[in-house]
Amino acid sequence: MALTDPPKIVTARLGHEDSHTLERYLATGGYDGLRKALTMTPEAVAHQVDTASLLGRGGAGFPAGRKWSMLRKNDITYLVINGDESEPATFKDHLLIERDPHQIIEGVLISAYALQVTQAFIYLRGEFALGLERMQSALNDAYAHGAVGADIFGSGFSVDVVVHPGAGAYICGEETALLESLEGKRGFPRIKPPFFPAVHGLYGEPTVVNNVETMANIPWIITNGGAAFAALGEGRSTGTRLFALAGHVRNPGVYELEMVKTTFRDLMYAPTLGGGIRGGNALKAFIPGGVSAPWFGPDQVDLPLGQDEVGQAGSMLGSGSVVVMDSTTCVVRAAWRITKFFARESCGQCTPCREGSGWLERILYRIENGAGREEDLDLLMDLCDNISPGVAWPPQQTTICVLGPSIPSSIAAGIRMFRDEYLVHVKEGGCPFA
Amino acid sequence: MSHLSTEVQAQAEALIALYPERRSALIPLCHLAQQQDGWLRPEAMREIAELVGVTAAEVQGTATFYDMLHTEPVGTYVVSVCTNIACLLGGALELLEHAESSLGVRAGGTTSDGVITLEESECLADCDRTPCVQVNHRFMGGHTPDSFDQLMTGLRNGSLSDTVPPHGTLVRVQRNVGLMAEKEAIVAERAAMAEAQATRAKAAEAAKDAADAKAAPPAPAPGPAQAPPPDAPKVAGPPPTTTSVPASTPPSPTAKKPDAENKGPA
Numbered sequence: 001m002a003l004t005d006p007p008k009i010v011t012a013r014l015g016h017e018d019s020h021t022l023e024r025y026l027a028t029g030g031y032d033g034l035r036k037a038l039t040m041t042p043e044a045v046a047h048q049v050d051t052a053s054l055l056g057r058g059g060a061g062f063p064a065g066r067k068w069s070m071l072r073k074n075d076i077t078y079l080v081i082n083g084d085e086s087e088p089a090t091f092k093d094h095l096l097i098e099r100d101p102h103q104i105i106e107g108v109l110i111s112a113y114a115l116q117v118t119q120a121f122i123y124l125r126g127e128f129a130l131g132l133e134r135m136q137s138a139l140n141d142a143y144a145h146g147a148v149g150a151d152i153f154g155s156g157f158s159v160d161v162v163v164h165p166g167a168g169a170y171i172c173g174e175e176t177a178l179l180e181s182l183e184g185k186r187g188f189p190r191i192k193p194p195f196f197p198a199v200h201g202l203y204g205e206p207t208v209v210n211n212v213e214t215m216a217n218i219p220w221i222i223t224n225g226g227a228a229f230a231a232l233g234e235g236r237s238t239g240t241r242l243f244a245l246a247g248h249v250r251n252p253g254v255y256e257l258e259m260v261k262t263t264f265r266d267l268m269y270a271p272t273l274g275g276g277i278r279g280g281n282a283l284k285a286f287i288p289g290g291v292s293a294p295w296f297g298p299d300q301v302d303l304p305l306g307q308d309e310v311g312q313a314g315s316m317l318g319s320g321s322v323v324v325m326d327s328t329t330c331v332v333r334a335a336w337r338i339t340k341f342f343a344r345e346s347c348g349q350c351t352p353c354r355e356g357s358g359w360l361e362r363i364l365y366r367i368e369n370g371a372g373r374e375e376d377l378d379l380l381m382d383l384c385d386n387i388s389p390g391v392a393w394p395p396q397q398t399t400i401c402v403l404g405p406s407i408p409s410s411i412a413a414g415i416r417m418f419r420d421e422y423l424v425h426v427k428e429g430g431c432p433f434a
Numbered sequence: 435m436s437h438l439s440t441e442v443q444a445q446a447e448a449l450i451a452l453y454p455e456r457r458s459a460l461i462p463l464c465h466l467a468q469q470q471d472g473w474l475r476p477e478a479m480r481e482i483a484e485l486v487g488v489t490a491a492e493v494q495g496t497a498t499f500y501d502m503l504h505t506e507p508v509g510t511y512v513v514s515v516c517t518n519i520a521c522l523l524g525g526a527l528e529l530l531e532h533a534e535s536s537l538g539v540r541a542g543g544t545t546s547d548g549v550i551t552l553e554e555s556e557c558l559a560d561c562d563r564t565p566c567v568q569v570n571h572r573f574m575g576g577h578t579p580d581s582f583d584q585l586m587t588g589l590r591n592g593s594l595s596d597t598v599p600p601h602g603t604l605v606r607v608q609r610n611v612g613l614m615a616e617k618e619a620i621v622a623e624r625a626a627m628a629e630a631q632a633t634r635a636k637a638a639e640a641a642k643d644a645a646d647a648k649a650a651p652p653a654p655a656p657g658p659a660q661a662p663p664p665d666a667p668k669v670a671g672p673p674p675t676t677t678s679v680p681a682s683t684p685p686s687p688t689a690k691k692p693d694a695e696n697k698g699p700a
Contacts, residue, residue: 043631073628075621076454088557089520116624118617119454126465126502126620127514129571129604136607149614158615158623162452165604167461168501172554184460184486185500203455244561246520252562277697291519323519337522345495347499 004255004272007232009240010216011256014099020134022141023104031147033219037110038155045114047085049218051226053238058082058173058211059290059319061307070113072196072206079117080202081108082178083124083131083212086170088341090321092242092254093212097124097131100216101138105161107215109148110222112159115208119160121378123178126166135163170345171368174401175209177347188347189401213242213320233259237306241317243267247286247324250275260306264288264296268324273361281326285417289318291338292406294393295413314393315409330433331414332425336364346403352387360411361385367422369428377415377422384408437477442470446485451612456486460496464503466638468602473504488613501555502571502604509544511589512601514555521557524564530554532579537586549590551601569594570601 004011013019013028025031028300037045050065071077080106085093096104112120122139124132124191140160142148150158164182166172176190179202192198201207217239221229230238237259245267246252255273264286268274277283283298294315296303298324303309310317325334343357360383366372381391388395388405391412415422424432445466448461463485467478474497483490497503506510517526533552534540535665541554560566563576567585574585588594599635601605612648 010581041631042627043634075624085559086557088518089561090557091559091561094559116627118620118624119613125559126500126604127568127571130573133607136605136609139605140610143611143614149611150616152618156623158620160613163609164458165462165465166500167497167503169462169499181461182458182604183455184457184488184496186496246561246564247523252520252564254562287519323523325523329523333571334519334522337517338519341518344556398535 002041004257006375007240007258008102008256009220010096010103010213010242011227011254013103013333014095019099020101020138022102022138022145025100026145029223030102030219031106031142031145033222034106034109034113034147035153037113037222038153038157042114042116045110045222048221048226049111049114052217052221053226053236054217054229055307056211056212056219056238057213057217057241057320059292059316061317064214067196067198068111068115068208070196071208072199074206075118076205076384077115078115078202078205078207079108079112079115080175080197080207080209081120081122081178081212081215082173082175082181082209083122083128084173085125085175085212085319086164086180087292087319087321088338089246089287089323090244090290091246092244092320094125094128094131095242095254096212096216097128098134101131101135102142102384103216103219104135104212105138105148105216108161109152109159110218110284111208111210111215112161113157117159117208119162121162121164121182121202123164123166123172123182126168132163132165139163156378159163169347170341171333171347171401171403174403177401178209179207186347188349189403191400193288219428234304234306235260236308241305243305243322244319244321245274245324246283246321248278248326248329249324250278257305260304260309262305263302264305264322265301267322268301275322277324277326281328283324284329285325285331285413286322287321287325287410289316290321291323291341291401292316292409293318294409295417297417311394316393328433330368330431331418331421332364332368333431333433335410335414336361336368339364339407342403342407350399350404353400353407356387356404358382360407364411367425368431370425371430372422372426374423374426376426377419380411381415384412437475438467438481438482439470442466443485445608446482446613448609450485450532452609457488460486460488460493461500461503464493464500465602465604468503469604470602472510472600472602473507476505479505504528507544507548508553508601509549510600511534511549511569511598512551512553512571513586514553514558515541515682516531516555516558516560516564516566517569518555518557522562522567526565529567529577529579529582533582536579536583550586569598572598 016024018024051068054064055061108120141364169187171177172187174189177187182185197207197209232239240256240258243255269276287295339361343361346357348354348355384391388408391408399407446463450456450461463482479493480490482491515530544551558566560573567577569576
């Protein structure tokens with residue numbers, strides 16, 4: 001974690017060692033947003049979030065306010081928080097969960113009030129043992145403080161929140177798979193339509209599923225107003241966002257930055273941020289938004305960190321993870337490892353993804369290890385086309401969920417940008433970087 | 435004689451009570467059973483099945499989907515070395531190779547003394563400290579081959595036993611309250627609020643119609659009743675009509691494929 005300059009919305013408290021405690025939380029304005037929200041009407045609270053035009057921070061970037069407005073009218077409704085952060089090289093929710101759990105809980109409570117849900121669940125990735133302990137501790141303290149449970153702060157509003165552990169499965173980050181998992185089942189994404197859990201969610205009841213970072217923004221929005229949030233950033237990308245910078249930079253870490261106002265170049269090279277490429281090496285390529293996103297080359301470093309800007313350039317800001325690869329990186333090995341990940345994490349429901357990911361992984365493995373053939377390049381692209389027809393962005397899909405069409409991203413971009421390097425592997429009978 | 439201890443059974447019942455349906459507690463209960471036994475034994479799965487009201491096959495079918503639930507015995511310490519992209523760039527394959535040779539097991543195997551199980555893992559979300567290592571899902575930071583060997587020594591000589599509980603113990607902090615809000619009370623509370631919201635929406639609509647009728651076409655004068663601050667407290671009158679009322683927007687059956695469908699799972 002590196003502290004950035006203001007404006008700081010979700011990392012404001014992280015300079016304190018004890019940022020995860022109720023004591024520190026209360027000393028820094030904690031639960032004031034909830035107190036304020038409880039004096040407002042639920043629809044006025046929702047209106048502030050809509051005004052903020054807060055885009056979901058999980059990866060898809062769907063406006064939170066719009067998602068909320070789709071919640072089907074019903075006696076029973078649920079709010080489920082997606083804290084199953086597993087997109088490779090994404091480690092921002094991890095930070096928020098361990099270092100400021102109360103901020104997430106407060107966001108959940110405000111949202112639960114705005115949506116008038118029956119119950120809320122915080123689904124955390126099972127591998128976050130410390131995060132689960134911190135979150136449970138914080139929730140216990142919040143109950144004791146009167147912020148959760150029956151008649152919250154004497155307002156007449158009641159809601160219970162439950163922390164739920166996952167057990168290790170990337171696919172459970174997909175919202176319908178997460179709901180299946182929360183129902184005690186295998187994490188199989190559900191067939192769409194219905195597209196939205198807001199219509200048919202947990203146990204078939206209307207459910208809003210929001211990401212952890214999305215929730216962490218809510219208390220600030222209510223305290224300062226949606227308009228103040230919308231004044232930050234530019235266009236549709238409002239507020240700040242956490243960027244998880246990893247790979248070959250001097251200072252990898254999580255940085256909170258105002259949307260659009262910073263470029264990938266700033267993030268990688270600014271002395272207060274990434275600090276430049278490790279060892280003074282040249283930049284070879286970077287992944288702008290998690291391994292599901294197509295790669296960019298050095299010619300794209302001046303793109304601003306904004307959802308639409310990156311989308312128009314042919315990739316996505318996705319989960320907010322930026323992976324930097326320098327000149328010493330073997331692109332075949334990188335693509336192989338990412339594909340191996342998808343092959344392992346494919347839930348197995350759809351043939352193109354289940355079989356295709358394994359085939360792709362084995363072909364990449366043989367190229368990397370000197371047994372590749374020149375026609376393997378076309379074979380890779382043909383398989384990618386089977387999973388995601390056209391291999392374009394945004395991708396077409398032949399599968400229930402988007403894990404499938406995410407697989408070609410690293411392969412197609414690698415072959416387009418570094419075809420020669422693939423061919424060298426074939427011609428020289430192995431990896432030139434080994 | 436049941437396999438799960440009386441204490442675990444009591445914890446299991448408390449967990450089940452937190453969910454609208456018993457089956458939701460299936461995975462938390464598997465974690466509890468692992469905490470008791472170090473791994474997920476068939477007899478534990480049978481009892482979990484009875485507790486949550488499904489068949490033993492369904493528990494096993496669910497458990498085998500998840501990497502953290504071990505249906506075969508594992509060591510006291512499960513050591514996970516991440517080799518995914520960020521760690522790969524930080525030398526993870528070399529670290530894993532070192533770990534395999536220094537422990538004398540391949541990834542997936544357990545040392546002959548039963549102390550350490552080595553795993554090659556997917557991204558653990560700690561990517562600024564690479565290559566990332568977890569022991570029993572406690573983050574141990576990034577490691578070099580040397581520091582990795584020291585870590586293994588620490589595990590074997592017990593100097594890390596306070597930081598790292600034996601495998602299966604995931605969360606040492608228990609929830610100390612049950613559900614506080616009764617379901618019937620919640621439903622009644624929500625119904626009353628929905629009615630109040632509908633009344634406010636109707637009043638706002640009426641106020642708007644009245645204002646529209648009154649206002650002269652060239653110069654509409656916005657009065658306070660038409661445009662209260664969006665965060666106005668309950669007593670201050672109806673909220674603006676632009677307010678989004680979640681419950682009032684019925685879903686379209688022909689809902690288009692959302693943006694959300696085009697992106698990767700987070």
